[in-house]
Amino acid sequence: MxxxxxxxxxxxxxxxxxxxxxxxxxxxxxxxxxxxxxxxxxxxxxxxxxxxxxxxxxxxxxxxxxxxxxxxxxxxxxxxxxxxxxxxxxxxxxxxxxxxxxxxxxxxxxxxxxxxxxxxxxxxxxxxxxxxxxxxxxxxxxxxxxxxxxxxxxxxxxxxxxxxxxxxxxxxxxxxxxxxxxxxxxxxxxxxxxxxxxxxxxxxxxxxxxxxxxxxxSPGELIENNAHHLVVMLKSVDETVFDIVEKMGFAPDYDSHGHITVRLTHTDDVRRLLNAVRDGGASFTGLDVRKPNLEEVFLKLTDDTFLKSVAGIEEAP
Amino acid sequence: MNLRIIHANIIRANIIVSIKSFYREKTVVFFRIAFPVILILVFGTIFMERDNEIFELSIQDLDRSMSSEQLVAALDQSERFNITPVSPDADAKQYARDNHLNLIVIIPENFEMSLMKKMAADPFETPVTLTKVYDPGAFGVTTKIGVLDMALAKINQEMSGKPPLIVSEPVSILKKKYRFIEFFVPGIIAMAVMTASLFGSVNVNAELLQKGVIRKLSTTPITRIDWILSNVLYQFILAVVSTAVMLLVSYAVFKVSLEINAWLVVFVALDVFAFVGLGMILTRVAREAESASAAADALMFPMMFLSGTFFPVEMMPEFLQTFARILPLYYVNEGLRAAMIAVDHTAALKSALIIGAFAAVVFVLGIMTTRIGGETP
Structure with missing residues (x-):
C-alpha cells in the first residue's frame, strides 16, 4: 500500500x-x-x-x-x-x-x-x-x-x-x-x-x-496542445465582409447576431484578413481575437465534423 | 465476502426515516389506520342490525274485528316487526308498488267469524287464510316471510292451547355464539395488514428505485439484508399499531368477544412477511412503479373478495371454494378466526404452517431478487 x-x-x-x-x-x-x-x-x-x-x-x-x-x-x-x-x-x-x-x-x-x-x-x-x-x-x-x-x-x-x-x-x-x-x-x-x-x-x-x-x-495544456489556431470574431452588419473572407480561402461562420467567426493558424493571417477587409471597403463595428477555449478543444476532440469547419489548419498532432 | 451483513444502527435509522415519512403523509395515515377502522364501523353497523333485525311489516286489516286486532297485537308482541297499518280501501298490490313495500299481509273480511267457526267446530275444516302480497324481487323478503311464518306458527300453537310436540335446541360447535362482527374483524385485520404490506413494499421500493435513492444507498455501508429487514420491521410495527386500533374500536363500539392470544401476533407477522416478500418480487419483476402497483392490484383484489374476508368462503360455489384454498390470505383469515373466535389451537397451527411455508418461500425469493447496488446482488 x-x-x-x-x-x-x-x-x-x-x-x-x-x-x-x-x-x-x-x-x-x-x-x-x-x-x-x-x-x-x-x-x-x-x-x-x-x-x-x-x-x-x-x-x-x-x-x-x-x-x-x-x-x-x-x-x-x-x-x-x-x-x-x-x-x-x-x-x-x-x-x-x-x-x-x-x-x-x-x-x-x-x-x-x-x-x-x-x-x-x-x-x-x-x-x-x-x-x-x-x-x-x-x-x-x-x-x-x-x-x-x-x-x-x-x-x-x-x-x-x-x-x-x-x-x-x-x-x-x-x-x-x-x-x-x-x-x-x-x-x-x-x-x-x-x-x-x-x-x-x-x-x-x-x-x-x-x-x-x-x-x-490540465485544461491549459489541453488548449495549448490541441488548438493551434486563433479565433477572430468580427462584429459587422456588412455582408461583403463574409465574401471577402471566403475569397481568401478561409471558412467563416456567420451567426444570427451578425457576427463572423474565423479560425486562423498564424498571427500574420489576422493582419492579412483585416487589411483585405479594409481594402475591400467593408466595415465592421467590433473585433475580438482570442485563443480557443476548452469548449472548442472539446468539440474538436469529440466531434469529427468540427475539423471541417476549421479551414487552413492541420489536425493537431 | 463480507460478513457484516446486518447492522442494527442502519436498520434503526431506516425505521426512523420510514416512520417519519409515514406520519408526515396524511393520506397514507388515513388509508393505513383510519380506513380499516371505518370499514369495521360501517359493516359492523350494517350487520349488527341483521343479527337482531326488526322488519317493516304493513298489514291491511279488512275485518277490523277484535280477533284481527288481537292478531296484529300478537305479531307486534313478537318484537320482530315494526307494524304499519294499510287503509282497507287501498288496492294492496298498487299500494305496495307505490310505496316501495316488499310485503303486505291482508287480513280478510270475516276473519273473526271464520276463525270462531274453525275453533268451535270441525278441526278438519279449511284454515283461515291470510294473504301475503309480496315483491319476489326484493332483497331479504324471503327471510322476512320466513320470520312471519314462524311468528304465525307460534300464535297458532298458543291458540290451540297444546304444548308443542317437537322442539329443537341449537348447540354451537363454537364455545359461544358469535356474531357477524366477530367473523368480520379478523378478516379485516388480515386484509388490512396484507394490503399495507404489499403496497407499502411495492410503493416504497419502486419509488426509491426509480428516483435513484437506492442508487445513493448502494454507495453507503447498507446491505441488502439491512434494507429488507428494515422494510419488514417497519411494516410489522405499523401492522401491530393498525391491528391494535382496529381491535380497540371493535371492543369499544361493538363489544366483540374475540380472544387475544399469541396466535394474533404470529399471524400478523406471517401476513407481513408473506406480502412484503411478494411486494419485493413484484418491484423487481415490474421495474416501473406504476406497473408494480398494477400487478399488486391484480393479486390483491381476488384475495380480498375470494378468501373469506367479507363473507364465509362456504357461501361461494364449489370451484371458487377450491380457488380460495390456493390464496394465501385464506389461511391468514382461517388462522385468525380459529385463534380469535373458536380458540382452536390445532386449526390455528395448521393455517400457520401453510401461510408460514408460503411466507418463507416468497421471502427468500424476495431477498434473492432485491438489489441494492446497480448490478447483481
Missing amino acids: TQNNKYSIEVHHLTKHYKGLSAVDNISFTVEKGEVFALLGPNGAGKTTTVEILNTIRTPTSGKVMLLGMDVTEKKYDIIPRIGVLPQGFSSFDRITVKETLQYYSRLFCCRKPDIDGLMALVNLKDKAAVQYKNLSGGLKQRLGIAVALVNDPEIVFLDEPTTGLDPLARRAMWEVLLDLKKKGKTLFLTTHYMEEAELLADTVAIVKKGKITAMD
Whole structure:
C-alpha cells in the first residue's frame, strides 16, 4: 500500500461491456491525492459507467481499479466508508428534512459525532435545516447531495454531473461549494459535460468519447496542445465582409447576431484578413481575437465534423 | 465476502426515516389506520342490525274485528316487526308498488267469524287464510316471510292451547355464539395488514428505485439484508399499531368477544412477511412503479373478495371454494378466526404452517431478487 500512497485512484486498462457493447474501452489514468480530476464527455460517453465502477456499484469486465490502494472488486466494504458519492440525479426521501437527511446518512456510516451543522454551513443550507426534501429547489437538493456525500468525512469525493439541470445561478453556487472542497484538499473526481466547469475546477481533465480517453491534461495544456489556431470574431452588419473572407480561402461562420467567426493558424493571417477587409471597403463595428477555449478543444476532440469547419489548419498532432 | 451483513444502527435509522415519512403523509395515515377502522364501523353497523333485525311489516286489516286486532297485537308482541297499518280501501298490490313495500299481509273480511267457526267446530275444516302480497324481487323478503311464518306458527300453537310436540335446541360447535362482527374483524385485520404490506413494499421500493435513492444507498455501508429487514420491521410495527386500533374500536363500539392470544401476533407477522416478500418480487419483476402497483392490484383484489374476508368462503360455489384454498390470505383469515373466535389451537397451527411455508418461500425469493447496488446482488 505504501507504494501507492501518492495516488487516490489508479485505473488500469478498465473495460466494461454491456451485452456486447463496450461502454468503457480500455481506459487508464491516475488521480493524485488532493487532485481535482474531471471526466469530460458528451452524454453516453461512458462517464457514469466509469464512476460507478470506481464507486464499487458496478463490476468491471476487465482491468484493474484501485482506490486508496485497495481493489474495488475485492474491498467494497473497506472502500465505501472512505469515499463520498454524489450520484447522477441525486434524490432523497421526500418527507425528511435537510437536517434529518444528514443525520440519517451519517447513521448509515456510524459516525459517532457527525458535524451536521458544519456540513449544512459548508453547502449553505443552514437556514433550510427544517425544510423537507421535496420542498427544496433543484439547486438546494444538489447541495444537500454534496453534504450527504461528505457525512463520513471521505478521502475521495465522487461527483457525477453535479450541476446538470441547474440554472446558471445555482450552478455558480455549486461551484463555490466545490471550490471550497478543493481548498480543503479533498480529492475530487468529477464528471461533467460543461467545459467551463472542468476549466474552472479541474487540475486534470480527461476527455472521453465512446468509452475511450481521447485526451488528458490540465485544461491549459489541453488548449495549448490541441488548438493551434486563433479565433477572430468580427462584429459587422456588412455582408461583403463574409465574401471577402471566403475569397481568401478561409471558412467563416456567420451567426444570427451578425457576427463572423474565423479560425486562423498564424498571427500574420489576422493582419492579412483585416487589411483585405479594409481594402475591400467593408466595415465592421467590433473585433475580438482570442485563443480557443476548452469548449472548442472539446468539440474538436469529440466531434469529427468540427475539423471541417476549421479551414487552413492541420489536425493537431 | 463480507460478513457484516446486518447492522442494527442502519436498520434503526431506516425505521426512523420510514416512520417519519409515514406520519408526515396524511393520506397514507388515513388509508393505513383510519380506513380499516371505518370499514369495521360501517359493516359492523350494517350487520349488527341483521343479527337482531326488526322488519317493516304493513298489514291491511279488512275485518277490523277484535280477533284481527288481537292478531296484529300478537305479531307486534313478537318484537320482530315494526307494524304499519294499510287503509282497507287501498288496492294492496298498487299500494305496495307505490310505496316501495316488499310485503303486505291482508287480513280478510270475516276473519273473526271464520276463525270462531274453525275453533268451535270441525278441526278438519279449511284454515283461515291470510294473504301475503309480496315483491319476489326484493332483497331479504324471503327471510322476512320466513320470520312471519314462524311468528304465525307460534300464535297458532298458543291458540290451540297444546304444548308443542317437537322442539329443537341449537348447540354451537363454537364455545359461544358469535356474531357477524366477530367473523368480520379478523378478516379485516388480515386484509388490512396484507394490503399495507404489499403496497407499502411495492410503493416504497419502486419509488426509491426509480428516483435513484437506492442508487445513493448502494454507495453507503447498507446491505441488502439491512434494507429488507428494515422494510419488514417497519411494516410489522405499523401492522401491530393498525391491528391494535382496529381491535380497540371493535371492543369499544361493538363489544366483540374475540380472544387475544399469541396466535394474533404470529399471524400478523406471517401476513407481513408473506406480502412484503411478494411486494419485493413484484418491484423487481415490474421495474416501473406504476406497473408494480398494477400487478399488486391484480393479486390483491381476488384475495380480498375470494378468501373469506367479507363473507364465509362456504357461501361461494364449489370451484371458487377450491380457488380460495390456493390464496394465501385464506389461511391468514382461517388462522385468525380459529385463534380469535373458536380458540382452536390445532386449526390455528395448521393455517400457520401453510401461510408460514408460503411466507418463507416468497421471502427468500424476495431477498434473492432485491438489489441494492446497480448490478447483481
